[in-house]
Amino acid sequence: MKIFISSARKGLEVERDNLDGLIRALGHTPVRFEDFSAQSTPSREACLRAVESADVCLFLLGPYYGHVFPETAQSATHDEWVAAQAAGKPRVVYRKQGVTFEDAQHAFTRIVEAYATGVFRDSFHTTPELMTKVAQKVRELESAGSPLAFAKLTEQPALHWASDDTAHGSASSEDAMLELSALPLDFVGYSARELSQLAASLVDRIRATRMVRGDVALSPTSSEDYVAVAIPASRPRSWDTPQTGELVESRLYKTGQLSVRATLPRDGLGSILDPDALSQQIADLLRFSGALNIVQVDRIVVAASVSTTVTTSIDSFDPRQSRRSAQPMGFGRSDRALRTEPDESVTLAALGAGAAEVATHLAQALIVQASR
Known part of the structure; x- marks a missing residue:
């Protein structure tokens, strides 16, 4: 599976770096903007293409909303959330506890939590706790059959x-x-x-x-x-x-x-x-x-x-x-x-x-x- 990791890096540096190694150890491919090489396409387009090609999108909600781009009036993570939702991608969401969210991140979190369909919500306090929960979720996704069932x-x-x-x-x-x-x-x-x-x-x-x-x-x-x-x-x-x-x-x-x-x-x-x-x-x-x-x-x-x-x-x-x-x-x-x-x-x-x-x-x- 290709697992796209989406979040602002600030405030989640350790978690993002550890997830990269965890997903590789589980035999899957992590996709992060940090690993993108030089490309001729705009950065936003490259990220949204990566969302579309991913099998699962993993969202981390930390204290910071991220840079607001004038082209979209929202952050990259917000853009990626909309793209993943529109493409029907499975979205796994983890919210960091024990930190103070800035106002824009509070507003974005309300949007994420308003979407009940197909979203796995969870929270974590420490990086080891997050790693354990993500590993369990990846194994669930591995064993899951087709999401469609006809009657x-x-x-x-x-x-x-x-x-x-x-x-x-x-x-x-x-x-x-x-x-x-x-x-x-x-x-x-x-x-x-x-x-x-x-x-x-x-x-x-x-x-x-x-x-x-x-x-x-x-x-x-x-x-x-x-x-x-x-x-x-x-x-x-x-x-x-x-x-x-x-x-x-x-x-x-x-x-x-x-x-x-x-x-x-x-x-x-x-x-x-x-x-x-x-x-x-x-x-x-x-x-x-x-x-x-x-x-x-x-x-x-x-x-x-x-x-x-x-x-x-x-x-x-x-x-x-x-x-x-x-x-x-x-x-x-x-x-x-x-x-x-x-x-x-x-x-x-x-x-x-x-x-x-x-x-x-x-x-x-x-x-x-x-x-x-």
Whole structure:
């Protein structure tokens, strides 16, 4: 395993250096910024790439928050926390006791402790105590099986589809839309008060994922059945400029169902249902849903839908240039929608560490429907 060690170095020098030797002694690979060699990429990019390539991210919370970078208005550790969460990485957190935290570190600790999904929390007083606990946790991770577990459904879940509504959000009517939904099982739903409280925090939750630029205006809306935040799609430089798929809405229903919508990749000849790009886009939306930290029950039902347009085609998307020809599937959004029919529930890991595996199943089901 590659284990990324994230913390401010100040106040945790001894712990960081000892963890390096411990992880190597256990037969795994520690990844620390101290060990990075000269690279042509910016330091922040190198660290975030290391987070993405790691199997586990180990966070130490000591007295100091660390240098605040003007580009992100937060510390490197904070950046790495957001990146690990968005990528669905297992996160192991240890907080040092008996030290005084500065104000910024207190604020960051509250953020870390607010995220209950997939995070192992613990504390330590001394370096030997930390080494013992980390060694035990690494052995647990070694013996752990797949975080995903599927179970057959006894009845079809009642899913809501935003594409059935007359309003289609902030995307252009020329865009084919991908919709992903996560419905918690054995959940009583939200009261009007609870839904209102979640509505007030939904914009901040979306911002915290870093999937939306800070200068993009978000538009919250609500009804009796759901609250939603619309995200405006960017405009291309010209009509034939290729565009990757973009997140355009996050919607939370009173039933507890969380749905997110995004445009499919497109170029001058229309929207593209690319089997490889679709799987990756669904995985990203699953991780985004998990990063919102709203759905927290043990088992969920996940489903996906694609609402097509008359110019949608099954093809390969090239972000560098538009296609010269295309073979549209030949039906419009109102005529037919591709939808998966869930017959299994899955553990909450589908919104994190298991996102890629679940996304592969969903994408294959949609492509098979489209090919017919």
